[in-house]
Amino acid sequence: MTELENIKGARSQRMPREARRRQLLQAAHQVFVAHGYHRASMDEIAEVALVSKPVLYQHFPGKRELYLALLDSHLADFSRQLDEAIESTTDNRQRVFATINTYYSYIKGESQAYRLIFESDVLSDALIAGRIEKFNNALATSIARVVVQDTDMSEAEGLLAGRALAGLSQVSARYWASTDEEVDQSTAVDLISRLAWRGISQFPKET
The missing domain is CATH 1.10.10.60 (Homeodomain-like)
Structure with a gap:
């Protein structure tokens, strides 16, 4: 044939x-x-x-609807992996490590999907930008929920900390991926997670 x-x-x-x-x-x-x-x-x-x-x-x-469906699929998969990392332990220090490690693993293993989400040539489209903002807010909210439980931060402060942690993970992972992994993943994740944890741990819950 x-x-x-x-x-x-x-x-x-x-x-x-x-x-x-x-x-x-x-x-x-x-x-x-x-x-x-x-x-x-x-x-x-x-x-x-x-x-x-x-x-x-x-x-x-149309093409826009197809792109949005593809974006939703990738965001749902990435969100699931991050949720699993956050729920993988009750130790917040380990949660920080697991969440950051998931970011690094996703960028390394799903680099094409990551570029479609965060480095697209159509991020100015309101619907697409809205989808990504919804993803970022959901991640920050998940982080904030567990941070507030373990610190004296208010919900608003916890959400700000969640945004900061998510941003730290994203920016550092993107830079790491662009350097051809001159620092191996475990070393990079340990470095960034210790940096993040030292900030969060300065707000212990009073008993």
Whole structure:
């Protein structure tokens, strides 16, 4: 069977809706990573997914909706990993380490997804910026909840500390990834988590 026949056969196969949606998101991921949002086209996404454009439009009415769906998928996965890190222990010092380590691991292992989330050429879009702000706020709130329980910080102070910790994790991890890992991950995470913990631990809860 020729390659053209294989492609036509793949296009003719019926797939369950969720499986087809995953296939389309995978193709979109590939195209958006390669070209960015503005240079990506629905034609190319359909071609990479081995579907016709009408099939693509049955699932996503436009490129913006497709990008938002892909962004939501990546943010949900990243949020799940961060939530698991926060809930992995009752020791707040270990929580700090686990949360920062998750950031570093995600950037190292899911670098393409991370770039789509935080380094896209369409971050000025209000809906996309709103999705990322919602992610950042949810992470800061999760951090604040456990920090407030273990310190004398108010909820507002805890949220500010949560934002600071999330920002420290993101900025340091992005820089670390850009240096070709001149400092190994465990050393880098230990350094940044000790720096963060020394700040948080200065606010012990009075008993």
